[in-house]
Amino acid sequence: MDVAAVTSSVALTAHLVCVLLLALTFSYLSRLFQWAYLRHWSAAWWTLLVNVFAIRASLSWGAVDIGFWVLYLSAGWLFLFYLIAGCRELTTGHPLPLGRFLPALPVAILAATFLAPFFSTFEWLRAAEAPVTAAGFVACLLLMRRVESAHRTIGQRMMQVGFGILALLQIGYGALVALRPPGVQLWISYAPLADFFAELLLGFGMVFVISEEARRELSEALVEVRRAHDQIERQARLDPLTETLNRHAFHSILKGEGIDPTVRRGHGTVVMVDLDHLKRINDRAGHPVGDAAIQAAAKAIRNLIRAEDFLFRWGGDEFLVLAPGLDARLAAERFNSLENGVPFRGQPEMPEELLYLSSGISEFGGRTSIQEAIVLADSAMYVRRASRRNTELAPWR
Numbered sequence: 585m586d587v588a589a590v591t592s593s594v595a596l597t598a599h600l601v602c603v604l605l606l607a608l609t610f611s612y613l614s615r616l617f618q619w620a621y622l623r624h625w626s627a628a629w630w631t632l633l634v635n636v637f638a639i640r641a642s643l644s645w646g647a648v649d650i651g652f653w654v655l656y657l658s659a660g661w662l663f664l665f666y667l668i669a670g671c672r673e674l675t676t677g678h679p680l681p682l683g684r685f686l687p688a689l690p691v692a693i694l695a696a697t698f699l700a701p702f703f704s705t706f707e708w709l710r711a712a713e714a715p716v717t718a719a720g721f722v723a724c725l726l727l728m729r730r731v732e733s734a735h736r737t738i739g740q741r742m743m744q745v746g747f748g749i750l751a752l753l754q755i756g757y758g759a760l761v762a763l764r765p766p767g768v769q770l771w772i773s774y775a776p777l778a779d780f781f782a783e784l785l786l787g788f789g790m791v792f793v794i795s796e797e798a799r800r801e802l803s804e805a806l807v808e809v810r811r812a813h814d815q816i817e818r819q820a821r822l823d824p825l826t827e828t829l830n831r832h833a834f835h836s837i838l839k840g841e842g843i844d845p846t847v848r849r850g851h852g853t854v855v856m857v858d859l860d861h862l863k864r865i866n867d868r869a870g871h872p873v874g875d876a877a878i879q880a881a882a883k884a885i886r887n888l889i890r891a892e893d894f895l896f897r898w899g900g901d902e903f904l905v906l907a908p909g910l911d912a913r914l915a916a917e918r919f920n921s922l923e924n925g926v927p928f929r930g931q932p933e934m935p936e937e938l939l940y941l942s943s944g945i946s947e948f949g950g951r952t953s954i955q956e957a958i959v960l961a962d963s964a965m966y967v968r969r970a971s972r973r974n975t976e977l978a979p980w981r
């Protein structure tokens with residue numbers, strides 16, 4: 585056995601092992617990620633394995649065997665088909681209509697069976713098929729170039745280089761066989777080794793693409809998780825009926841979460857507001873009307889506060905306003921208007937009536953903490969409400 589034959593045999597064996605490892609790798613990845621283009625690439629590597637096996641078996645057989653040649657052509661064409669399908673799915677998001685091409689499979693096998701006997705050696709068969717293979721690699725290269733240059737990843741660029749080298753190798757192989765320069769057999773014996781390195785580069789590029797896609801999907805999933813967490817956190821701090829802050833949010837503010845620390849250490853005013861006669865509204869008009877009354881009270885209070893103030897639903901019919909930097913006198917001017925009544929229509933068919941709210945005010949700062957100011961404001965609110973108990977509050981009296 586001459587040097588060229590030995591070199592070709594070793595190179596083909598290395599090529600076969602490389603393609604087997606790539607096929608196993610992509611089979612595992614395709615089950616892991618379930619992406620359509622990845623399934624196509626996995627199928628491509630398995631068909632290439634059959635293709636290389638046919639070359640190796642034909643070389644070991646040592647004689648013309650049309651069966652191996654047909655297997656080589658059919659597997660090679662399927663390899664190109666799956667490569668193109670995967671690249672199209674990756675770059676355009678549109679799957680190749682496989683159903684339209686399945687009838688072409690038996691036609692391709694028949695064509696391979698018909699063409700194979702016309703070639704006296706495997707070299708000439710491969711040289712004649714090389715332009716078809718080169719065209720398939722060029723098609724894959726053009727599909728990968730459809731991605732805008734600014735958005736091409738390292739993996740996609742590696743795949744482009746791999747497709748380009750494979751296309752040039754096929755053209756070069758055909759030219760060597762056709763022109764028969766001196767030492768052609770030695771050059772041809774190294775062809776499997778050249779294919780080995782080019783396909784290894786292509787395989788690494790595909791793995792890079794998969795890792796980049798997985799990282800992108802993971803980043804998007806993390807963004808969604810953060811968004812969901814923020815939404816849950818927001819909902820945990822909001823009263824669902826009035827969309828005001830709740831007590832959980834109040835305690836977070838006291839701990840200084842998400843606010844200027846001067847709110848806790850500075851001065852300001854606490855206002856406690858109570859919706860008068862909510863129980864009577866519920867008893868006489870029903871709880872839906874009572875809920876609407878609470879919402880109307882919250883809206884009325886929200887219209888009185890500043891952008892930097894905090895409004896909390898403190899209890900069933902009680903609200904707390906935390907107004908940093910606002911003194912009690914200005915707060916009283918704002919909130920005493922609630923005692924004059926808030927226009928309210930519980931249901932479309934009900935006449936418009938007035939809701940009355942009682943308020944208590946206390947300043948915090950200096951020696952008076954916010955918690956102490958809340959207690960004082962709550963007491964002032966109850967005193968204020970008791971002094972108005974005998975006021976005419978139609979129709980809820």
